[in-house]
Amino acid sequence: MNKYNRIFNFAAGPAMLPEEVLETAKNELMNYKNSGMSVMEISHRSSLFNDIITEAENNLRKLLNVPNNYKILFLQGGASTQFSTVPLHLLKTKAAYINSGHWSSRAIIDAKVFGDVDIVASSENDKFSYIPDCSNLNLSGYDYLYYCDNNTIYGTKFKEVPDSKGIPLVCDMSSCILSEVIDVSKYGIIFAGAQKNIGPAGVTIVIIREDLINNCREYTPNILKYKIHSDKNSLYNTPPTYTIYMCGLVFKYLLNNGGIEEQEKRNLEKAKYLYDYLDNSLFYKTLAEKNSRSIMNVVFTTGNKELDLLFVEEAKEYGLENLKGHKVLGGLRASIYNAMPLEGVIRLVDFMKTFEERHHV
Ligand SMILES: Cc1ncc(COP(=O)(O)O)c(C=O)c1O
Missing domain, CATH: 3.90.1150.10 (Aspartate Aminotransferase, domain 1)
Incomplete structure (x- = not known):
């Protein structure tokens, strides 16, 4: 057996983290950078934490080659909160959703609260065992196209990015982000819960094109406004500081291991x-x-x-x-x-x- 009697954890999330990352966290646990405190104990307003979140963001930008006109946000409420936050910002008239599994079905239910939603492609007829054909969707009149790239429960994955024909493309990448090279410029919004490929549970990464940040509905609660989080560099309220630190260690690890x-x-x-x-x-x-x-x-x-x-x-x-x-x-x-x-x-x-x-x- 290995040094810590660790097992192989095949969980869908929270999931395994690189051992090297856990070792670093362990070594830094009691006294982070001679502060005499754990990262868990330092203020989110301190320069130490500012360095942690800035470095994490910069390294994620490098890893995914995120263009300059995109913001990266570290938010809370899980990927599930984005099911409402997205339509609160983008749904004006009607939205197009691809239904490829449990998590897109959930997103559809939540979006319907805010307006008209059409399912423009679906694989529900065969228990979501395949990815529906999205090569030529009729998207005229829609505000955005939404899909979930990797279906964690049904074990399916889009092999091509759906053509959104010029309208913003929104993607739930919770269970595949950082697993393959992607072209961020094809998307309006990418979001992903951390607990699979990014780090421990507790943070949701949102990568959003700048022109989509501002347009939320008037009644949107402040905590859900992309603009507020963007203006405050994800420090509008107390963020999950330790989770962000851990995500930062994972990003560094990935960069040091071939990206x-x-x-x-x-x-x-x-x-x-x-x-x-x-x-x-x-x-x-x-x-x-x-x-x-x-x-x-x-x-x-x-x-x-x-x-x-x-x-x-x-x-x-x-x-x-x-x-x-x-x-x-x-x-x-x-x-x-x-x-x-x-x-x-x-x-x-x-x-x-x-x-x-x-x-x-
Ligand atoms: C693809 C996908 N989207 C959304 C979610 C929901 O994430 P959360 O629990 O962070 O709200 C999950 C959870 O496993 C998921 O796999």
Whole structure:
């Protein structure tokens, strides 16, 4: 076993963090930069914290090559709060939503509170097992197009950025941000909860084009106004200081380890290893259509509820945790975010082979 008896955590989020990041946090826990305090204890108005948030923002800008006309905000309330904040700012007449799973369905419900919402593409007819065709959507008259890039529960992922035909494109990237190279300039707003690829739970990153910041509805609560957070550099109210510090450590770690290009390469390698095994097995079935597969969340099943449960239990004894599928879909799910090493996926496949040998009839 390793130094800390750590297991491989396949949870969909909160998820694994790079060990090197946890080591740094541990070493700096009691006395951050000779302040005599932990980061948890320093004021969000101090110059020490100002350095932490500024460096985190600059490093995220570098990692994703964020253009100068975009602001990066560190907000609270989870990705779910953005389901309302987005329409409060952008929905004037009617909005176009792509429904590719649970989280876009939730965003649609919340947007409908504020005006007309049309579902312009959907894969609900087949239990969200695929990504709907979005190559030529009719978007005339819509204020914006919304989609969720990686469907954490159904294990599907857009392979192409939908063409928003000139209207702002809004994307929930909660479960794929920093996993692959993206072109930020194609988007009006990108948002993502931190707890999968960015850091611990508690902060939501919003990357927003400057011209979209200002136009919220009059009755928008101040705490939800992008403009206020932007003007105050995400310090309008007390931010989750320790979470932002941890996110900053992850950004630094990624920059020091080849950036997003390298991370994408590693992620593709891990996903290929697991899908290749699944595709060659007569025992396990994958649930997402092949050309819609996520490289972050791999969903599969033995086809037998009891066996799936036994799989989860026995995997735990093997040092592989949180492999149970989401309750809305059932089955099994291996979330293999950035911080999951290839070694963890190899161990999972080793376990899957022995489980198959023991239970395949
Ligand atoms: C794609 C996606 N969007 C939104 C959410 C909701 O995030 P939060 O719990 O931060 O509100 C999740 C949570 O897992 C998610 O996977």
